[in-house]
Amino acid sequence: MDRKPPRGLFITGNNTGVGKTHVAGLIARSLTNAGLRVGVYKPAASGLIEIDGQWISQDVETLWEASGKIWEREAICPQTFHAPLAPHLSARAEGKELDTQLLRSGFHHWKQKQADGACDFILVEGAGGLLSPMADDLYVADLAIEFQLPLIVVAANRLGMLNETLQTELTAQFYQRGVPIAGIILNDIAADISDVSRTSNRAELARRCQAPILTHVPFGANQIPDTVDWLALASMP
Structure with a gap:
């Protein structure tokens, strides 16, 4: 296994339901269109839906699809729950236990592909925000x-996002040894124009955050x- 830090980004949200997967897909498609082979990894997914008799994860x-339909779905997400x-x-609701080792080995699969020259860039999408639990003692x-991937924070452009995003930045700075934020992406999650904060959120956030918008x-x-x-x-320290 190549011990160099991988080349990629970790996509997180300032909360749950902020359009993180949609934005991750847009980033993957942008890189794929630029000619890169983009490995995409979601350590675990819950909330499956049934389509034509099959249970699938929309994420x-x-x-x-965004990474070009070239990878096995099981490699993109080895653990899915209803x-x-x-x-x-979600796993326990099915009488199962989440495999915390698989969360890690699933990523090592992509890191090894990159070391072998079969993958140019890795995008990891977490679940919810930085302090969303993945297991009993794991966030x-x-x-x-x-x-060892810098963060991209997807922030829903809505009332309250300033507090949510600033708290996410503080978490990234001070949780354990910290993790760098490469940047923040504002995301409109609805067409609702009645939320007047949407016109001022970007400027206010840029004034208060250390990470770039x-x-x-x-x-x-x-x-x-x-x-x-x-x-x-992806190369930032």
Whole structure:
């Protein structure tokens, strides 16, 4: 196994339900369109839905399609569960236990692919926010630190996002040994124009956050609206 830090980014949210998978998919598609082979990894997914008699994870489907449909779904997400709960609780609702070693070995699969020259870039998408539990004694932040990937924080552009995003930044700075934030992406998760905070959130956040605001994704966008150097962000210390 190559012991160098992997080349990639860890996508997290400032909360649950902020459009993190959608934005991760847009980033993957942007890199794929630039000619890179993008490995996508979601350590565990819950909240499966039934379509045509098959149970699927919409998150996994989004990442699979955005990365060019070249990877096995089981490699993208080795553990999926039905109930829309934290992964370890969703597993227990089925009488199972989340495999915490598989959370890690699933990522090592992609790291080895990169070391072997079969994958140019790795995108990992966590579950919820940094302090969302992955297991009884494991948080999303623990995986981000272990994987040695800078963070991209997806922030839902809505009332209350300033507090949520600033708390996420503090968590990244002070949880255990810390994990660097490469940047923040504002994401419109609805077409609702009655929330007047949406017009001022970006400027207010830029004034208060240390991490840069990379872009603002409009509701329903099918591409990242600004040019972002994802490779440079992945190389930040």
